Amino acid sequence: xxxxxxxxxxxxxxxxxxxxxxxxxxxxxxxxxxxxxxxxxxxxxxxxxxxxxxxxxxxxxxxxxxxxxxxxxxxxxxxxxxxxxxxxxxxxxxxxxxxxxxxxxxxxxxxxxxxxxxxxxxxxxxxxxxxxxxxxxxxxxxxxxxxxxxxxxxxxxxxxxxxxxxxxxxxxxxxxxxxxxxxxxxxxxxxxxxxxxxxxxxxxxxxxxxxxxxxxxxxxxxxxxxxxxxxxxxxxxxxxxxxxxxxxxxxxxxxxxxxxxxxxxxxxxxxxxxxxxxxxxxxxxxxxxxxxxxxxxxxxxxxxxxxxxxxxxxxxxxxxxxxxxxxxxxxxxxxxxxxxxxxxxxxxxxxxxxxxxxxxxxxxxxxxxxxxxxxxxxxxxxxxxxxxxxxxx
Ligand code: PMP
Ligand code: GLU
Numbered sequence: 002x003x004x005x006x007x008x009x010x011x012x013x014x015x016x017x018x019x020x021x022x023x024x025x026x027x028x029x030x031x032x033x034x035x036x037x038x039x040x041x042x043x044x045x046x047x048x049x050x051x052x053x054x055x056x057x058x059x060x061x062x063x064x065x066x067x068x069x070x071x072x073x074x075x076x077x078x079x080x081x082x083x084x085x086x087x088x089x090x091x092x093x094x095x096x097x098x099x100x101x102x103x104x105x106x107x108x109x110x111x112x113x114x115x116x117x118x119x120x121x122x123x124x125x126x127x128x129x130x131x132x133x134x135x136x137x138x139x140x141x142x143x144x145x146x147x148x149x150x151x152x153x154x155x156x157x158x159x160x161x162x163x164x165x166x167x168x169x170x171x172x173x174x175x176x177x178x179x180x181x182x183x184x185x186x187x188x189x190x191x192x193x194x195x196x197x198x199x200x201x202x203x204x205x206x207x208x209x210x211x212x213x214x215x216x217x218x219x220x221x222x223x224x225x226x227x228x229x230x231x232x233x234x235x236x237x238x239x240x241x242x243x244x245x246x247x248x249x250x251x252x253x254x255x256x257x258x259x260x261x262x263x264x265x266x267x268x269x270x271x272x273x274x275x276x277x278x279x280x281x282x283x284x285x286x287x288x289x290x291x292x293x294x295x296x297x298x299x300x301x302x303x304x305x306x307x308x309x310x311x312x313x314x315x316x317x318x319x320x321x322x323x324x325x326x327x328x329x330x331x332x333x334x335x336x337x338x339x340x341x342x343x344x345x346x347x348x349x350x351x352x353x354x355x356x357x358x359x360x361x362x363x364x365x366x367x368x369x370x371x372x373x374x375x376x377x378x379x380x381x382x383x384x385x386x387x388x389x390x391x392x393x394x
Contacts, residue, residue: 015134019361023345027355038382039355040370043179044248045328047301049283050294053245056286060279069278071270072262073100073254077281080288081239081254089208090226091237093256099265100284102276104209104240104253109135110272111205111236111255112171114264116141120170125156126363127331129179129207133363141170145363150322150333154183158192162200169202174224177210180362180369181331182306182324184219194224194231205236209253210327212244212295215303219325225256233258243327244295245287250280302328305372305379312383313370316390328373331359335366337393344368352385 024041031037072078078095085091101107108131116122118140124132125148133143146164148154161172172193176185197204204224211221225235240253257265275281309330310323320333334344341358345368349355359367372379 011140012138015138016361018134019130020357023355023357027349030349030353030355035353037349037353037355038378038385040372040374040378040382041355041357042371042373043329044373045243045246045298045302046373046375047246047298049245049247049250050287050290052290053247053283053286056290057250057279057283060282065279065282067278069275069281071274072098072266073275074278074281074285077285077288078254080285082256084288085223085237085239085256089211089223089237091223091256092225092229092232093237097256097259097262098254099257099262099269100252100254100276100281101269102251102253102273104207104238104242104255105131106251106273107238107240107253107255108132108205108207109138110265110268111238111257111261112136112141113139114268115139115203115236115261116170119168121166121168123161123164123169123172123202124363125154125174127154127178127180127359127367128173128363129175130361132173132175142168144169147363150181150320153186153322154178154181155185155189156193158189158196161193162196165196165200165202169200171203171205172197173205173207175207175209177214177221177324177326179210179327180329180357180359180364181322182327182329183322184214184216184221184325186219187222190222190224191227194227197234198230203234203236204231205238207238209238209240209243211239213299213302213328214326215299215306216325221326236261241284241287246298247283247287250277250283252276252280252284302372305374305376306330308376309370309372309379309383312379313386316383316387318390318394328371330370330372331362331364332368332370333366334368334390337390339393341365341367348386348389352389354382354385354389356386 120141241247
């Protein structure tokens with residue numbers, strides 16, 4: 002007889018997302034009355050802009066409460082394709098777009114529709130916590146290439162070339178990066194694109210933090226814009242969570258070659274069906290409406306980036322690169338002799354300051370701090386971290 006509690010299928014073997022579970026733990030401690038300062042959350046602390054909310058409210062009032070096509074409303078897919086073509090110079094069309102319940106699910110469906118047992122998927126570390134779990138869920142094998150702070154956390158094209166073999170199906174890129182905040186330089190992306198074309202593998206480019214870049218020397222570049230040949234090998238993922246502060250709306254989208262979009266559509270039509278109907282009207286308003294809200298949030302994050310980088314890099318024993326994008330700073334705390342779980346666990350229990358350990362990002366000896374919070378929270382929590390570190394020295 003099967004042991005019901007202990008035998009697990011592939012999907013039943015996944016780890017909880019460390020980012021979500023630690024963020025929830027910090028929230029629960031705060032709700033229980035602890036004076037917790039959280040630098041965990043991977044979500045903007047701003048409200049969703051009013052014109053986006055109103056578009057969804059109006060849609061609900063009109064009775065837009067029924068199913069849409071599984072890949073999203075045609076006018077939303079049109080708006081996504083237009084955005085990618087105009088802003089990113091990516092060849093796309095509504096038939097190549099799938100709108101899903103969050104970029105997270107779009108990434109999952111892309112990997113699952115493309116990869117299976119026997120396939121290898123290459124990832125640079127540090128990586129976003131969910132990529133390896135999604136790869137494992139598809140039955141494929143994650144192949145991790147360590148990246149160095151000295152190289153701006155970019156994949157080294159020679160190391161990448163050495164890791165590619167006949168089983169390589171996909172490479173995942175994420176720029177601006179969660180957790181490092183690094184933005185890939187166009188020259189490096191070009192070398193990677195040439196490798197994809199000559200060695201015949203696909204690229205998933207997760208561009209969810211695209212709108213949040215802070216250094217004119219490190220602008221965002223979309224790899225699928227380099228040529229039609231590269232576009233034919235690329236799945237570009239984007240969404241609404243970070244640019245428009247819409248994390249709870251659960252909306253994201255991808256653009257892929259039509260043969261793959263069809264497979265992703267089939268997967269989505271048998272799993273979630275369409276993303277929430279009235280939320281899709283908010284997404285249309287986000288893409289087509291005034292973009293001032295995006296720039297206002299970007300400027301606020303840019304100031305906080307300067308604040309947190311200045312404060313954290315001044316702590317003796319802590320090393321960090323100046324993030325060029327997203328809203329995270331990734332700090333090397335290996336000089337204190339604790340692993341990242343012990344460091345962040347002690348920091349939370351002793352100082353009530355919550356951060357995410359580096360280990361689930363594939364980078365032991367580090368911690369990730371989110372600066373999607375007020376200046377005051379940044380100042381107070383870094384003060385706690387400074388005192389904690391001086392006690393460890
Ligand atoms: N990619 C990265 C790198 C992320 O940090 C996140 C975090 N939310 C996502 C994708 C997914 O975003 P969402 O599902 O909220 O659209
Ligand atoms: N992506 C965000 C983070 O890394 C939100 C949580 C999640 O989806 O992992 O914190």
